[in-house]
Amino acid sequence: MQGVFILSDSPLPSIPGYDVAGVVLKVGSQVRAFKEGDEVYGNINEKGLDLPKTYGTLAEENLLALRPTNLGFVEAASIPLAIGTAYQGLEKTGLSSGKSIIVLGGAGGVGTIVIQLAKHVFRASRVAATSSSAKLGLLKSLGADLGIDYTKDNFEDLPEKFDVIYDTVGMILNLCCLSAISKY
Structure with a gap:
């Protein structure tokens, strides 16, 4: 999808x-x-x-x-539209307990909420998220199991594949990360 x-x-x-x-x-x-x-x-x-x-x-x-x-x-x-966007997007992806997700733009308004909802409401088995190195601590504090510095790490070299990619940034990063999804 x-x-x-x-x-x-x-x-x-x-x-x-x-x-x-x-x-x-x-x-x-x-x-x-x-x-x-x-x-x-x-x-x-x-x-x-x-x-x-x-x-x-x-x-x-x-x-x-x-x-x-x-x-x-x-x-x-800053909350209402971001939480609605995050929740609706997660519902449309079919994320559920036991599935994994990578959130592109995890430190942004929608991304911060996606991390929390994925972890605590949708019960994702693993939540990874991207940000700059300065915001990796924020990702962890929100519940991300893995913080990825998009300025240094190559998505194609990720050791694991994810069931869902939630892209809050845009198509360019999404295309770079397709190899990180399990069904690709």
Whole structure:
């Protein structure tokens, strides 16, 4: 299975803003989950109206959640789309208990979540991930069994093959790594 990102067909200039975090300024008469002053985060998907997102946007309450107190606004806003992308991608690959995975771009937003989900939710038998040498410790702290420095290590020389390649970087690295997958 191969999936690639589809470029947006939004007219330019486009102000991205699916992931949000902020303070509720006003609530509608039917809103029950939030009140003015609540700190929230979420993925408003394409439901937000075309307002300048630097100040605010309108969102349905089912697209938001209270911001965890251990996360700042920036951290909270970085999670919703990344976790959805990571989870959906893992589901589509068929990763399951006992299978192995290599995550290309393991230190990025989606990659960091893929490592954790693969290890702790999908119960992968082995999780390998790539990053620069400076981020190898991060990969291990997230649950990767093997951190690979893509600037030094040749994927074709990997001692083992993987059931799944999850590419968060792009096609060039994917083509370099095909020999690392068990069915290739």
